[in-house]
Amino acid sequence: MERRVSPMTILLFFIAAFIAAFCSSSIAAQSSSFEDNFNIMWSQDHFKTSEDGQIWSLSLDKETGCGFQTKQRYRFGWFSMKLKLVGGDSAGVVTAYYMCTENGAGPERDELDFEFLGNRTGQPYLIQSNVYKNGTGGREMRHMLWFDPTEEFHTYSILWNDHQIVFFVDSVPIRVYKNADYANDFFPNEKPMYLFSSIWNADDWATRGGLEKTDWKNAPFVSSYKDFSVDGCQWEDPYPACVSTTTKNWWDQYEAWHLSDEQKMDYAWVQRNLVIYDYCKDTKRYPTLPVECSLSPWD
Numbered sequence: 001m002e003r004r005v006s007p008m009t010i011l012l013f014f015i016a017a018f019i020a021a022f023c024s025s026s027i028a029a030q031s032s033s034f035e036d037n038f039n040i041m042w043s044q045d046h047f048k049t050s051e052d053g054q055i056w057s058l059s060l061d062k063e064t065g066c067g068f069q070t071k072q073r074y075r076f077g078w079f080s081m082k083l084k085l086v087g088g089d090s091a092g093v094v095t096a097y098y099m100c101t102e103n104g105a106g107p108e109r110d111e112l113d114f115e116f117l118g119n120r121t122g123q124p125y126l127i128q129s130n131v132y133k134n135g136t137g138g139r140e141m142r143h144m145l146w147f148d149p150t151e152e153f154h155t156y157s158i159l160w161n162d163h164q165i166v167f168f169v170d171s172v173p174i175r176v177y178k179n180a181d182y183a184n185d186f187f188p189n190e191k192p193m194y195l196f197s198s199i200w201n202a203d204d205w206a207t208r209g210g211l212e213k214t215d216w217k218n219a220p221f222v223s224s225y226k227d228f229s230v231d232g233c234q235w236e237d238p239y240p241a242c243v244s245t246t247t248k249n250w251w252d253q254y255e256a257w258h259l260s261d262e263q264k265m266d267y268a269w270v271q272r273n274l275v276i277y278d279y280c281k282d283t284k285r286y287p288t289l290p291v292e293c294s295l296s297p298w299d
């Protein structure tokens, strides 16, 4: 009698094939050791790692905050980190996780930001995102979250290719920033970026527009980071090979140029329920809306 292959065997085969294909397509090394990936930008003494080296904590007190950045630069890819934010009364405190072409606020920088704006005890954190191209930002969005970001680690990720930039919270796309099929000055796609993480005092603007001041009695304020992962094109001067072999990498292929149907449903839910501010709707600030506001996130 012919031996039949069970559906389970076939399923396992596909899972194994998928895992093999997926793993071999990643370019950047996925080492999680802090020293392999990062440098401290400022205040070494406000930085701590857990005993096993897996959790990295940044603290802010009256003297200073703290920040770290990747050693490498990347142009396009998937960038992901888990964060647990300052709990309790964190009004005025901003925790940031962002990508930028340089360490500083230079006039020609490109930048992609996640900023977490603290709040008084029991009041909700807001997550602010922004996109800079050649020194020009002003593209803020603010969202509420559907969980308390101070209780557990959650994953915050950026997908970046030449077609779109998507900001994810866990697996949910909260913001989609599209490129156009014409040359433009709003979509950052030329310069490689570093990844940064930092904590600082922003009580001149962050919480209820600067009305709520940081209460230093609660210092130090501590945010924690772990599980950094990048699957992207690591920059090498003058030009890395992965920039031109785009079809090899999932984050650069057709599927990653738009949201999937499932992502569209999640994104629609976020749009309906969690958006607090969108610069593309702020006609007081922009009587003529910026051109990129006419690009559809659904395309």
Ligand SMILES: *[C@@H]1O[C@H](CO)[C@@H](O)[C@H](O)[C@H]1NC(C)=O
Pocket (backbone or CB within 6 Å): 107, 108, 134, 135, 185
């Ligand atoms: C970038 O901005 C600077 C001014 O800050 C300007 O001189 C330069 O032409 C801009 N570059 C591009 C490519 O638009």
Ligand SMILES: *[C@@H]1O[C@H](CO)[C@@H](O)[C@H](O)[C@H]1NC(C)=O
Pocket (backbone or CB within 6 Å): 117, 118, 119, 120, 123, 124, 125, 126, 206, 207, 208, 209
């Ligand atoms: C802080 O809480 C207040 C009151 O609930 C809310 O209006 C505000 O949007 C919250 N977040 C920030 C960053 O101001």
